[in-house]
Amino acid sequence: MGRSSCCSRDKLKKGAWSAAEDKVLRDYVGVHGEGKWGKVPKKAGLNRCPRSCRLRWLNYLRPDIKRGNISDEEEDLIIRLHNLLGNRWSLIAGRLPGRTDNEIKNYWNTVLKKKKLQAQPAASTATTVMHSDQDGEPTLKNEKEAEVSTQCSQDGAASRSVQNVHCNRFNSSPGAVGDLHSEGSSVAAEECDLFDILKGLDTEELCSRYLLELDFFQLLGSNVPQDMRDWCGGGGGGGGDSYVFYDDRLLLEGAAISDTWIGGEHI
DNA sequence: AACTCAAACAACCGCCGGTCA
DNA sequence: ATGACCGGCGGTTGTTTGAGT
Incomplete structure (x- = not known):
């Protein structure tokens, strides 16, 4: 067009x-x-194009915009989400309240890409799984992620597949976290913010190649409570309605499956 | 004080998909 | 069915700012 x-x-x-x-x-x-x-x-009397107006509003004038530096927690989340979603800035921004896709994109292109380059020599010697983004460029594995990877390997979590991840955990219904508690888990309320990352994911994201290629525990790092690991790895079923399977079969077939799904035939 | 350079940020551009007449 | 329009996305460029010399 x-x-x-x-x-x-x-x-x-x-x-x-x-x-x-x-x-x-x-x-x-x-x-x-x-x-x-x-x-x-026209109505406002601005000599600007509509797209310029929209961009100005979304990126600067919106009242819920959070100005100021990206915190360490936000940076960490951006890195993990980028590993999961690639350059899908709007989706990443959607997980960071008050931050815009433009801001995150700029932050990535200036700060994090630099860190990535600095971290690469060290990372190249480590035994880490290198993912590729759309450009075929290896996805960031910086110090933080290297640390995460190491910790996961140490406790065996990285080698474990996530099975039976209940889709109810990912939806945005208010009861999602409550469901967890009601099923007898002892995950503390303050630990449930881990689910905030997950519960907004939609079907498309769940079916993306990034998700299929990624271990959720590795994504989330060392902050995953043991209860959650037990709950996910220990069959986690019961509900029985919808599950996302992430097992060795999908790991092997992930690329082909995700290509088909991303192609839109099943979404 | 003046200049240079890099970092940070804001804005533009091309493209795409959805909607509607 | 088709084409125009609109909103949205991601890549890129231009401008501003601040640190270093």
């Missing part, structure tokens, strides 16, 4: 937004709400 840029097409203003323009856009969205970006410039 493709089309010419709306900005260049209509001689609209480009470049940095002024405070006045910000105010106009903020006021407009405050009154009319988000969406219908095609009509925003």
